Amino acid sequence: MSDATKRLPGRVVTEATAAIAALVAEGTLKPGDRLLAQRLADRLGISRFPIGQAMRILAERGLLTADPGRGFSVATDGPCHAASFRAERGGGDLASAYFRIAEDRLSGALPEHISEQAMRDRYGLGRGQLAQLLNRMAGEGWAERRPGYGWRFSAVLTTPAALEQSYRLRLAIEPASLLEPGYRLDGNLLRQCREVELRMLDGEIETASADTLYERGVRFHEAIVGASGNPFFLDTLKRVNRIRRLLVYRSLADRSRYRQQAAEHLELLATLERGAQAEAAALLRAHLQGVMEKLSAVRPLLEAKSHPEG
CATH class of the missing domain: 1.10.10.10 (Winged helix-like DNA-binding domain superfamily/Winged helix DNA-binding domain)
Structure with missing residues (x-):
């Protein structure tokens, strides 16, 4: 008998529900993604039956949408519901x-x-x-x-110098992506990005979790770069974002600079909305350079601390 079947059924369903909600909240499962029960069961080490129960619970909470004959998919506003659901469930x-x-x-x-x-x-x-x-x-x-x-x-960015190198790479690719032929940022995506930044300025900078703050920045920049239509720019940025995540989390202890960053994001969106790509590229370059300069202020937070093994 597996460990999963030895556990109380209610606990297994609770674990499955929390695990799926986390995948939605973190962006691993995105709006529109169809969920396969067996794939989720294999991934989470939980049998298919509680996975099915968990998906029904999450559909009732608005995280998922039930598709007759096709199972479940992530709802359009699933990530927002997922964040509140996780907070309620500890x-x-x-x-x-x-x-x-x-x-x-x-x-x-x-x-x-x-x-x-x-x-x-x-x-x-x-x-x-x-x-x-x-x-x-x-x-x-x-x-x-x-x-x-x-x-x-695996190896990750573990020093402030490495984090600064990642920003120099971003300086090379992100502004250039805005100058790609046929660059187009979808209007709905632009509005979604703007709403996120406005919520940040309305108080979420102080109250959001480190996860939320980091993902907000990642999603903004990946949306901007992704609109270039050039997959090489986007793939490179995604890889950089994955490996710099841990060091960036340390810097989130000081949130004072995020209000200025949110304002700069809004200015960049307004410039892109006007179709002024060259001006937007210059703004993005200045934005990234400003972030790099401010890294020195939080460098003590980024320095690795020594702990005894145990």
């Missing part, structure tokens, strides 16, 4: 474990190779919880399953 506990693991990895306290049992013992996690976290880390590019046994933590 998603902060799993987020806390994620950041503990991330901090231990950055500080060198977590070894490069480790078994799942050691991870569960170290962080007090259930099998389903750990599977959810490891799948997230694998999607972000800093953990991968070892053939036959355990997990390996």
Whole structure:
């Protein structure tokens, strides 16, 4: 009998519901994506039956849409519902474990190779919880399953100098993407980006989780670059965003600079809406340079701290 079937049915459904909601909230599952029960079961280490129950619960909460004859897909406003759903269900506990693991990895306290049992013992996690976290880390590019046994933590940006190098790469590609022939930012996407920035200025900068703040920036810049129609620009930016994630989380302890960044994002959107691509490219370059300059102010937060193993 598997570990999943030994657990109380209600607990398994709760784990499955939380895990799927997390995948939606983090953008792994995007609006319009169709959910396959077997694929989710394999990914989360949970049987198909509780996955089906979990999807029905999430459809009732607005995260998913039931498609007659086709199962379930992520609702258009699923990510917004997912964020509130996770808060209600205590998603902060799993987020806390994620950041503990991330901090231990950055500080060198977590070894490069480790078994799942050691991870569960170290962080007090259930099998389903750990599977959810490891799948997230694998999607972000800093953990991968070892053939036959355990997990390996991949190389990530672990120094302020490396983070600054990532910004120099972004300076090279992001403004250039706005000058691509046929650049077009969809009007609906532009409005969605604007609404997010306005909510940030209306108070979410102070109240949003580190996850939300980071994803807001990632989605904004990937939307801007993606409108170039050139997949090479977007693929490069996505890879950079995955590997710089952990160091950026440390910098979120100081949120004072995000109000200016949100205002600059809004100015950039207004310029793109006018079709002034060259002007927008110059604004984007200045925006990224400004962020780079401000990294020096938070450099102490980015410096890796030494912790004893244990």
